[in-house]
Amino acid sequence: MKKFLQEKSKIIFLCLFIVMTCTACSNPRGTDGKTKVDEIIASEQIEVKKSLVNVTEIEDKKLSNEYKKLNDDDTITIEPTTFSEAIADGWFDGLIVWPIAQIINTIASYTDAGVGIIVTTLLIQLIVFMFTRKSQMSSQRMQEIQPEMQKIQNKYKDKTDDRSKMMMYQETQNLYKKYDIHPFGSILVMFIQLPIMMGMYYATMRAASVVYGSFFGLSFSGTPIDGFTQMQFGYIIIYVLMIVCQLLSMKMPQILKKIQDKKDHVKEKKYAEENQNSMMNTMNTTMYFSTAMIAFLYISWPIAMSFYWLVSSIIRIIQSVVLHKIMNKD
Numbered sequence: 001m002k003k004f005l006q007e008k009s010k011i012i013f014l015c016l017f018i019v020m021t022c023t024a025c026s027n028p029r030g031t032d033g034k035t036k037v038d039e040i041i042a043s044e045q046i047e048v049k050k051s052l053v054n055v056t057e058i059e060d061k062k063l064s065n066e067y068k069k070l071n072d073d074d075t076i077t078i079e080p081t082t083f084s085e086a087i088a089d090g091w092f093d094g095l096i097v098w099p100i101a102q103i104i105n106t107i108a109s110y111t112d113a114g115v116g117i118i119v120t121t122l123l124i125q126l127i128v129f130m131f132t133r134k135s136q137m138s139s140q141r142m143q144e145i146q147p148e149m150q151k152i153q154n155k156y157k158d159k160t161d162d163r164s165k166m167m168m169y170q171e172t173q174n175l176y177k178k179y180d181i182h183p184f185g186s187i188l189v190m191f192i193q194l195p196i197m198m199g200m201y202y203a204t205m206r207a208a209s210v211v212y213g214s215f216f217g218l219s220f221s222g223t224p225i226d227g228f229t230q231m232q233f234g235y236i237i238i239y240v241l242m243i244v245c246q247l248l249s250m251k252m253p254q255i256l257k258k259i260q261d262k263k264d265h266v267k268e269k270k271y272a273e274e275n276q277n278s279m280m281n282t283m284n285t286t287m288y289f290s291t292a293m294i295a296f297l298y299i300s301w302p303i304a305m306s307f308y309w310l311v312s313s314i315i316r317i318i319q320s321v322v323l324h325k326i327m328n329k330d
Contacts, residue, residue, distance in 0.1 A: 050073070096196070105208055112213060118311050121200060223299070241310050242309050294309065
């Protein structure tokens with residue numbers, strides 16, 4: 001019971017941390033999907049077309065009324081965003097969003113917004129990995145052994161006596177020991193990764209170089225809907241690849257485990273096959289639902305968000321493959 005309470009306390013603490021993190025930031029986008037002009041983070045003075053930003057839902061109503069008088073092709077001058085201004089809006093904006101957005105702006109100034117997002121995402125993932133390598137490997141193993149976990153659960157299904165419960169617990173612990181898994185290593189990974197991922201997400205929306213930027217001539221201000229209605233294949237390709245890579249990134253640990261099992265000639269026992277389809281159907285339903293939600297939200301948002309999610313998914317796929325090879329070698 002004591003161990004159970006300790007495990008639950010960690011989950012409760014994580015939930016509270018998520019709530020605190022979410023309440024530390026405001027929504028930088030208006031109902032039209034465009035970034036609010038007063039939420040843009042710039043590293044230098046820039047001029048942005050009114051049509052690329054939201055000017056109707058900003059906090060300064062007097063300034064909003066002035067912007068409304070402008071034509072869509074008129075430009076709005078945005079001053080550089082200082083650290084003191086960012087930290088005044090909250091610790092999350094100042095300590096996480098602002099630095100990431102400025103990194104994107106700096107890299108984009110030498111190349112373009114797309115390269116800025118790619119390099120920044122990769123750089124942040126590498127930094128996080130340096131501090132959470134063991135925890136991420138444990139988390140990856142946990143995902144890969146889900147079928148084996150289900151086998152143990154199926155083996156003792158409908159057995160409620162104390163001896164069966166103890167046997168199931170021992171087999172589960174032996175499985176963790178076999179693969180050197182620390183069940184709550186994933187909690188640490190989420191604890192560190194969550195604010196960074198959210199920071200990267202908000203920074204991508206707010207970085208000035210992304211708001212008015214492009215990638216190989218493809219404007220990031222357009223939406224996937226524009227791609228489908230106006231047959232702009234660049235937008236369509238990014239959006240479709242984002243969905244495909246998101247699905248693949250979620251299934252990759254299980255795919256790698258199946259491939260490894262075939263190489264090792266692992267044979268399944270009869271009890272392991274029971275309810276296996278049910279488990280996979282549940283996992284697939286969750287995966288498809290979450291991906292569908294992302295696809296639904298992003299279809300009307302600037303393609304920059306789809307591009308960022310695509311880059312993140314590709315990095316997660318590569319990371320899964322690298323971790324699997326390291327674990328297999330060990």
